[in-house]
Amino acid sequence: MNRAVRPQTITEKIIARHAGERCVEPGQFVMAKVDLALSNDVTSPLAIKQLENICAPGAPQVWNRSRIAIVLDHFTPNKDIASAEQNRYTRRFAREQKIRHFFDGCRVGIEHALLPEQGLVGPGDVVIGADSHTCTYGALGAFSTGVGSTDLAAVWATGTVWLKVPAAIKFVYHGRRRPNVYGKDLILETIRRIGVDGANYRTIELTGDAIKGLSMAGRFAMANMAIECGAKNGIIAPDAVTAAYLRTTGARRPAAVLSLRSDPDARYEAVHDVDVSAIRPQVALPHLPENSVAVRDLKRRITIDQAVIGSCTNGWYEDLVIAARVLKGRKVHPYVRALVFPATPAIYRRALKDGVVATLLDAGCIISPPTCGPCLGGHMGILAEGERAIATTNRNFVGRMGHTKSEVYLSNPAVAAYSAVRGYIAEPPA
Amino acid sequence: MRMKFEGTVFVAPDNVDTDVIIPAKYLNRSDPEYLGAHCMEPLDEHFSSRIAKGDVIVAGRNFGCGSSREHAPVAIKAAGISCVVAESFARIFYRNAINIGLPLVELPGAAKAFAAGDRILVDLDAGAVRNLTRREEHRIQPYPAFLQSIIAAGGLVPFIRARRPAA
Numbered sequence: 001m002n003r004a005v006r007p008q009t010i011t012e013k014i015i016a017r018h019a020g021e022r023c024v025e026p027g028q029f030v031m032a033k034v035d036l037a038l039s040n041d042v043t044s045p046l047a048i049k050q051l052e053n054i055c056a057p058g059a060p061q062v063w064n065r066s067r068i069a070i071v072l073d074h075f076t077p078n079k080d081i082a083s084a085e086q087n088r089y090t091r092r093f094a095r096e097q098k099i100r101h102f103f104d105g106c107r108v109g110i111e112h113a114l115l116p117e118q119g120l121v122g123p124g125d126v127v128i129g130a131d132s133h134t135c136t137y138g139a140l141g142a143f144s145t146g147v148g149s150t151d152l153a154a155v156w157a158t159g160t161v162w163l164k165v166p167a168a169i170k171f172v173y174h175g176r177r178r179p180n181v182y183g184k185d186l187i188l189e190t191i192r193r194i195g196v197d198g199a200n201y202r203t204i205e206l207t208g209d210a211i212k213g214l215s216m217a218g219r220f221a222m223a224n225m226a227i228e229c230g231a232k233n234g235i236i237a238p239d240a241v242t243a244a245y246l247r248t249t250g251a252r253r254p255a256a257v258l259s260l261r262s263d264p265d266a267r268y269e270a271v272h273d274v275d276v277s278a279i280r281p282q283v284a285l286p287h288l289p290e291n292s293v294a295v296r297d298l299k300r301r302i303t304i305d306q307a308v309i310g311s312c313t314n315g316w317y318e319d320l321v322i323a324a325r326v327l328k329g330r331k332v333h334p335y336v337r338a339l340v341f342p343a344t345p346a347i348y349r350r351a352l353k354d355g356v357v358a359t360l361l362d363a364g365c366i367i368s369p370p371t372c373g374p375c376l377g378g379h380m381g382i383l384a385e386g387e388r389a390i391a392t393t394n395r396n397f398v399g400r401m402g403h404t405k406s407e408v409y410l411s412n413p414a415v416a417a418y419s420a421v422r423g424y425i426a427e428p429p430a
Numbered sequence: 431m432r433m434k435f436e437g438t439v440f441v442a443p444d445n446v447d448t449d450v451i452i453p454a455k456y457l458n459r460s461d462p463e464y465l466g467a468h469c470m471e472p473l474d475e476h477f478s479s480r481i482a483k484g485d486v487i488v489a490g491r492n493f494g495c496g497s498s499r500e501h502a503p504v505a506i507k508a509a510g511i512s513c514v515v516a517e518s519f520a521r522i523f524y525r526n527a528i529n530i531g532l533p534l535v536e537l538p539g540a541a542k543a544f545a546a547g548d549r550i551l552v553d554l555d556a557g558a559v560r561n562l563t564r565r566e567e568h569r570i571q572p573y574p575a576f577l578q579s580i581i582a583a584g585g586l587v588p589f590i591r592a593r594r595p596a597a
Contacts (some may be wrong), residue, residue, distance in 0.1 A: 029576040042457045046500050049460075053587045054594070082458035132498040132522055146527035148500035150586050157590060162576070196445055197492035201521045230495065230520055288445060376454040376497070397449045397496060404472040415489055 007263035010237055011203045013141040014162040014260070018126045019163075026167035034067070036120055037155040038129035039370075040111055041072040041083070043148070044090040047130055050153035062097050063159040069101035069120060070094050071111040074082055074372045076104075078106045079379035097306055104390035109344030109370045112136035112224060112312035117344055119249040123238040124257030128161050130150065132396065133312050135226040139219035140246070141238035141260055146227060166232045168203040169194070170268045173210035179430035182322070184217025184314060184392065184412040186210070186274070187225045188282040192292040193272065198377045200230030202269065205262065210276040216245045217318035224313045225394050228289040281427045283390070284410035294429040302409065306389040307332075307420035308401075309413050310341025310368070311375045317347045317356075319413040324351075324359040326417035326428050332364035333423035339374060339381045340365045358364035363421075377401045383408075390419045433554040435512040435533070436562075437484035441546040442473065442516075444490035448523065451494065451502040465501050466508025482511045486552060487543040489516035494523025503527040513552050515540050515559060528577055529586035535559060535570055543568060 008016065012024050019030035051060040058328040062068055067187055070090065075083035101120060103109065112133050115121050127134060130152035135143035140202050147161070155161050166199060191198070204226050211219070219236050224409060226234025237244075246253070264342030280294035309315075309323045332338040340360050342348035348370065351357045357367055374381030375393040383389055383402030388409065391401065396408035409425060417426035449472070456468045470477035487493075487506070491593035494502060501528045506514065514527070515535045535552055537543070537559055544550065549562035559568045573581060577593050583589035 042454075042499065042501075045460045050587055080458060086458055086460070091508070118493065130498055130500075132496065132500075146498040146522050148498050148503075148522060148529065150500060150529040151525060154586055154590050157594070162578075164574075196495060197520065198520065199490065200518065227496075227522075232521055283524065376449070378454050378457075393495060394446075395449070396448045399453055399472045400449050421542050 007265040007267065009203065009205060009266040010141065010260055011143055011168060011205070011233060012165060013131065014124055014126060015163060015165055024154045024165045026165050028322055029163045030163055030165065031160045032126055032163050034128050034159055034161050035125040036067055036069060036127045037152060038069045038071070038111060038115065038127065038131065038134060039152050040070070040074050040131055041076060041087050041090055042074045043130035044093070045159060046149035047153040047156065048090065048093045050150045051156050054153060054157045060093070060097070062156045064413065065098050066160070068099050068156065069115060069116060070099055071103040071108060073108050073111050073370065074376065076108055076371060077369065099358055110312045110315055110372055113295040113315055113343035113347065114411070116140060117249055117346055117372045121250035122246060122251040122253040122257070123242060124253060124260050126154050132227045135231065135233050136220055136224040138223035138226060138233050138235040138381055140218065140242055141236060143233055143235065144195050145233045154424050166201055166203045166403050167269045168205055169199055170205045170207060170271045172271065173206065173208040173274045173276050175210060177210065177276050178280065180281045180414045180428055181279055182412045182414070183214050183221040185279050185282045186276060187222040188289065188292040188410065189279050190274065191225065191229045191290050194229050196228060196288050196290045197230040199226070199304050202231055204229065204231045204234045206234060206236045212239060215318055217316035220316060221313050225289065226324055228233060228394055232335045248400060255315055268394060280385040281412060281415050283415060283425055284396055286396050286407040286409065289394065289396060289410060295411070295425060298425060302388065302425045303423055304336055304390050306381060307336055307338045307380060307385060307416045308374050308389055308391035308393060309339070309416050310339070310343060311372070311393040312343065313394045314413050315341050315343030315347070317350055320347065320351045320356050320360070323357045323413040323417040326339050326414050327363035328359050328420065330363055330421045332420045335423055336420050337381070338365040338420040339368055344370055374401055390416045392416050392424055435484060435486060435552045437512055437550060438482060439544045439546060439548045439550050440481065440500045441544060442487055442489035442493065445492045445495055446473070446489055447496035448494060448499050448502040449496055452499065452505040456500055457499060462504050462508035465505035469505040469509040478509045483485055483510040484512045485510060486550045487511055487514045489514065489539050490541040490548065491517045493519050494519035498522045500526045500530065503530055503532045507532045515552065517541060519584060522559045528580055531585040537568055537570055
């Protein structure tokens, strides 16, 4: 087969470019150049130790300090002595290596919202992150995927990563979204259809008119959860919405990458058609993200003890606005703790300036600094035995937010906010 | 990496996620002994004391789904598990395990082929997994050539070291 003429998906094109090939195909192993390497306070310490093992004990050396981002977002502000020690270890490394994009203290945001906002990722990039939700940047048309600490250390040392080119599954979303339906509902429905391993090792390519009509926040939420069906990456071809967003972040990319897209006859393992107009506001029941049902189809009343609005899935400015719109003039139920986590300091500041924070406070929400804390049961909102939370986060595994006998229900910010008011999981009035 | 493992089977279900393998509350440390002591706690509180060195986890589909935390394969290895056999693995977990030298074997039908407490022999060189209790043998696919070279080097760190120009 003539490799040069084979039609390519957008993901194959990006990988080929970074591997110095004209063309790649699924199953092929390549070494690809990395544009940005990301890690956080949980994954950095192991990576630092492995970098020393690669270089020399006590003498780690990174390949390019300007292409590395380290964000201390999981257990910060330091949650306990062990995490304080762990953070100190990573801080010292970042300072010694003069890591250019090191985010600590008041600059900490949740990494996957922070990096796009800082203009550090853009279409056509290869981004490798020691965090599974690194796939979020696919919303901008980047190839981005999560790895572990040893892989990340290898990227730090060499600037390259080994990749097996993934086969692709295409989703075509069409139709008009109903009221209170957002990107989150589209991706929950997608995961429900194919299951939590439905796209294992593969790309999910998100296309169609209904994607074109989605804001960046909606797109980020969708690409963010690509990992929840096992995907290596989720990707949306850049368009006018992407270009407008990039102008706000200052990420400069060559004009050519802004028109990156899959060839019309590119090969897909499967193509799924999704009629968006049939999707109602969703809730994913414990303990897997694939257990999604329409809120209105719930068979019984599910009371909640906590509502969490935020995270790398739904902590964007738009998400806070959606929650505030629902909560305006209403009060959080007295038995519910409603926690709101703006994803970045800039989002927090904007929400403060625009009165969104005031609306949330008036309604009875607790506003937290940006942190991953409660999403992974780290700190700042842990559940006791038997407690239930509705959360705009991405995982509802056993014990994810605290006790192994607690429960997490996943939804969009409108459903989470309205449920906080009612005290049980409920769909807001249209 | 050693290529032959014999031990007792610990059975795990489908979709064992990384929060089950090592809950996030333990991610404030990264020393293997600490992680190993808390391995699989949500599934079996006494996992780490129950496991004898060399034992093998046999699981269903999508083992290791969820987070990218390398603490998960590190915890499994430190708990004394020699190898994980599953119907399928989540991709980040798969990379992490190969990179740190925890052997994984994909075996369709694994969950039905073993019961808790069975004795198992995994022979990667011979391409076979044996249930010594039931006296059954299952053939397994070899790793792709590229992964074999990482495994033969003893993991990703020695693999990279061998390819770096001398400083």
